[in-house]
Amino acid sequence: MILEIIGTTSFWYAVLRVSTPIIFASLAAIVSNKAGVVNIGIEGTMLISSLIGVLISAFTQNVLVGVLAGILAGVLAALILAYCALHLKTDITLTGIALNLFASGGTIFLLYLVTGDKGMSGSLKSLVVPTVHIPVIKDIPVLGEIISGHNLLTYLAFLCVFLTFVLLYKLPVGLRIRAVGESEGAVASVGLNVIRIRCIALILSGIFSGLGGIFMSMGYVSWFSKDMIAGRGFIALAAEAMGRGTPLGTLIASIVFGFADALSNYLQSLQVPAELVMMIPYVTTVVGLLIYSIKRNSKNKFKKEGKNESKINSYVN
Amino acid sequence: MNKRNSSARFEIIRTAVAVAIAMLVAVVIIFSVSEEPVNALYNFIIGPFTSLRRIGNVIEMACPFIFTALAVCVMFQANQFSMIAEGSFFFGALCAAVAAIKLPEITGLSPIIALLIGTVAGGILGAIPGFFKAKWKTDEFVISLMLNYVALYFSLYLMNLLIRDASAGSKVSEKFQDSFQLINLIPGTRVHMGVILSILMIIIVYVFLYHNRWGYQLRMAGCNIKFAQYSGINTFAVILGSQIIGGCIAGLGGAVEMLGIYNRFQWTSLPNYGFDGITVAIIAKKSPKLVPIAALFLAYLRIGADIMSRSSDVPSEVISVIQSLVIVLIAANSFLSGFRHRMLVKESMKKPMVEGGNEA
Numbered sequence: 001m002i003l004e005i006i007g008t009t010s011f012w013y014a015v016l017r018v019s020t021p022i023i024f025a026s027l028a029a030i031v032s033n034k035a036g037v038v039n040i041g042i043e044g045t046m047l048i049s050s051l052i053g054v055l056i057s058a059f060t061q062n063v064l065v066g067v068l069a070g071i072l073a074g075v076l077a078a079l080i081l082a083y084c085a086l087h088l089k090t091d092i093t094l095t096g097i098a099l100n101l102f103a104s105g106g107t108i109f110l111l112y113l114v115t116g117d118k119g120m121s122g123s124l125k126s127l128v129v130p131t132v133h134i135p136v137i138k139d140i141p142v143l144g145e146i147i148s149g150h151n152l153l154t155y156l157a158f159l160c161v162f163l164t165f166v167l168l169y170k171l172p173v174g175l176r177i178r179a180v181g182e183s184e185g186a187v188a189s190v191g192l193n194v195i196r197i198r199c200i201a202l203i204l205s206g207i208f209s210g211l212g213g214i215f216m217s218m219g220y221v222s223w224f225s226k227d228m229i230a231g232r233g234f235i236a237l238a239a240e241a242m243g244r245g246t247p248l249g250t251l252i253a254s255i256v257f258g259f260a261d262a263l264s265n266y267l268q269s270l271q272v273p274a275e276l277v278m279m280i281p282y283v284t285t286v287v288g289l290l291i292y293s294i295k296r297n298s299k300n301k302f303k304k305e306g307k308n309e310s311k312i313n314s315y316v317n
Numbered sequence: 318m319n320k321r322n323s324s325a326r327f328e329i330i331r332t333a334v335a336v337a338i339a340m341l342v343a344v345v346i347i348f349s350v351s352e353e354p355v356n357a358l359y360n361f362i363i364g365p366f367t368s369l370r371r372i373g374n375v376i377e378m379a380c381p382f383i384f385t386a387l388a389v390c391v392m393f394q395a396n397q398f399s400m401i402a403e404g405s406f407f408f409g410a411l412c413a414a415v416a417a418i419k420l421p422e423i424t425g426l427s428p429i430i431a432l433l434i435g436t437v438a439g440g441i442l443g444a445i446p447g448f449f450k451a452k453w454k455t456d457e458f459v460i461s462l463m464l465n466y467v468a469l470y471f472s473l474y475l476m477n478l479l480i481r482d483a484s485a486g487s488k489v490s491e492k493f494q495d496s497f498q499l500i501n502l503i504p505g506t507r508v509h510m511g512v513i514l515s516i517l518m519i520i521i522v523y524v525f526l527y528h529n530r531w532g533y534q535l536r537m538a539g540c541n542i543k544f545a546q547y548s549g550i551n552t553f554a555v556i557l558g559s560q561i562i563g564g565c566i567a568g569l570g571g572a573v574e575m576l577g578i579y580n581r582f583q584w585t586s587l588p589n590y591g592f593d594g595i596t597v598a599i600i601a602k603k604s605p606k607l608v609p610i611a612a613l614f615l616a617y618l619r620i621g622a623d624i625m626s627r628s629s630d631v632p633s634e635v636i637s638v639i640q641s642l643v644i645v646l647i648a649a650n651s652f653l654s655g656f657r658h659r660m661l662v663k664e665s666m667k668k669p670m671v672e673g674g675n676e677a
Contacts, residue, residue, distance in 0.1 A: 040458070088649035093398055093458070095648065097595060098641035105637020112632040113350055234462045241456065275474035282466040285459070293455040 009145040019258025023157040024212030025236030028205040035201030036181035040096025043233025044103030045077040049213030051107045054224040058126040074210020082202040121224040151219040165247040238285045242292045260284035335646035339639045357629035364624035373506025382612035383515040384570025385594025388563040395559035396539040401461040402567040403591025404468030405439035409568025410575040411472035412438035414582035417497035427496040432572045439568015447560030451553045490582035499577040511573035523605040
């Protein structure tokens with residue numbers, strides 16, 4: 001039965017569709033983690049952006065303005081996070097938790113003020129980002145049905161994976177971001193501003209989170225509903241860890257989670273209890289992260305004082 | 318001693334200032350969005366004290382906060398950033414509900430058995446990220462967040478499978494057997510036995526953390542895990558144990574809430590008490606002694622906001638602004654650090670003079 005589902009082209013089309021927000025969010029996680037800042041606020045940032053995108057696009061009736069406003073909201077959230085964590089020197093984990101709390105209640109607050117509804121933005125005539133049919137590819141039998149006809153943001157997500165790779169590994173600013181994450185002291189010793197570099201990384205993280213949030217409310221569905229991100233920002237943190245912080249590895253991990261997500265959407269229409277099906281993406285994340293940790297751990301035993309170890313430990317310290 | 322006093326005093330002042338700033342921001346928000354700000358503010362600030370019922374509401378709401386905050390205290394003191402309190406609370410509540418419907422009644426013992434089942438259920442859930450962390454250094458933060466969702470859907474599945482009331486229109490369980498419900502303490506309110514249990518729990522956690530060898534090891538490993546390792550502390554046990562204890566306390570909290578307040582299981586989404594527990598634990602500076610004050614304060618804000626949203630045009634979610642601001646301000650090391658510096662300088666200037674005076 002599952003094989004039957006996986007065999008259809010519409011399933012793989014759905015995989016790409018539901019992977020999109022996770023790809024954006026995990027890019028946000030990569031950029032900030034590379035700079036040595038674990039951005040737990042991605043979840044909340046996405047939520048804020050998804051609401052702002054809906055509201056602004058509904059009021060201006062202009063998709064582009066809505067998207068830009070959503071991105072701006074993401075950047076703003078990232079700047080608040082950066083100000084607290086880098087300037088006020090708050091614990092980054094707690095600040096992220098605070099941002100998520102703020103986003104969860106604040107979006108409902110704002111939604112209620114605008115629409116009088118605490119659950120959904122259904123009464124607003126918000127817009128969606130258009131879908132695109134790629135000229136030549138759409139005519140290729142199987143591949144065309146899977147790859148063509150997606151939301152513009154889905155293509156942007158894949159493009160962003162490439163851009164992130166270029167940014168991190170080919171551009172000076174990427175080198176600096178990675179250097180700050182590896183050794184803060186070394187960067188400071190050559191006269192670079194550590195805080196500014198981290199701030200840039202967090203702003204980039206905010207842009208990606210914003211795009212992920214916008215896709216949720218202006219592509220995946222055409223409305224905002226409360227807590228609609230449903231842990232995708234956290235799943236992204238797991239994807240980043242499993243992809244070892246590389247854009248390509250993280251992309252693959254994101255698609256694995258997207259696969260689980262799509263499968264759960266498909267199984268819901270069958271006789272399987274909905275509650276069990278809803279668990280699939282989260283269980284996949286736990287199992288995936290676990291396999292990754294076990295593998296890393298056995299590798300580190302050979303290397304004894306493994307370098308990778310310090311990265312995850314930085315969550316704790 | 319003197320230095321310690323002044324730094325403790327400073328922490329209290331800092332917390333108070335943080336809370337005051339957050340409240341001020343909330344007031345500004347209320348004034349800017351409301352058409353009847355005075356009425357809204359009156360209901361928000363004074364509302365919770367206007368009747369016995371409402372005071373009871375504050376106390377009964379503080380009860381789950383106390384449990385989840387204690388769970389967070391234990392885990393954060395061991396430097397384990399597990400968010401499992403949320404999931405354990407939910408799973409504990411569900412398991413207690415199943416027990417209260419399915420188990421045979423035993424006079425006097427019924428609620429105790431159901432509460433124990435909730436405790437164990439919460440502990441099992443808490444053990445999962447703890448074991449992964451201790452054994453394979455898996456990041457407990459992400460795992461516990463994912464497990465919260467797993468706990469939610471798994472609990473709802475069990476609810477559907479085992480105890481769902483088929484005759485009811487919505488997704489609710491059958492009614493609990495009467496003997497399983499916690500006894501009401503104050504007539505006219507819903508204040509129940511669980512409040513006494515929560516006070517007991519505060520004492521137990523305090524004694525455990527500060528007057529017990531294991532608690533000391535736990536806190537030491539939380540301060541510096543390498544140092545603890547070198548001094549022969551079993552850090553595996555600390556990492557796993559702290560998260561099991563945290564899960565147990567949160568599970569018990571869920572069971573208490575379920576059997577104290579409700580008469581059937583009717584939650585369909587996570588009630589967020591776990592994250593509120595983090596807020597409370599941070600306001601209380603991870604100290605069990607201060608947890609009840611912080612929990613009552615948050616409960617007061619919640620009830621106030623609730624009354625406000627019912628009697629004016631301001632939605633109760635304004636609380637989340639206060640909550641996140643308080644967390645950030647208290648977590649901010651450099652917030653008021655200039656003030657602290659001046660206070661310490663003044664203190665040290667005073668000290669020699671006092672000593673000189675004694676000698677003379």
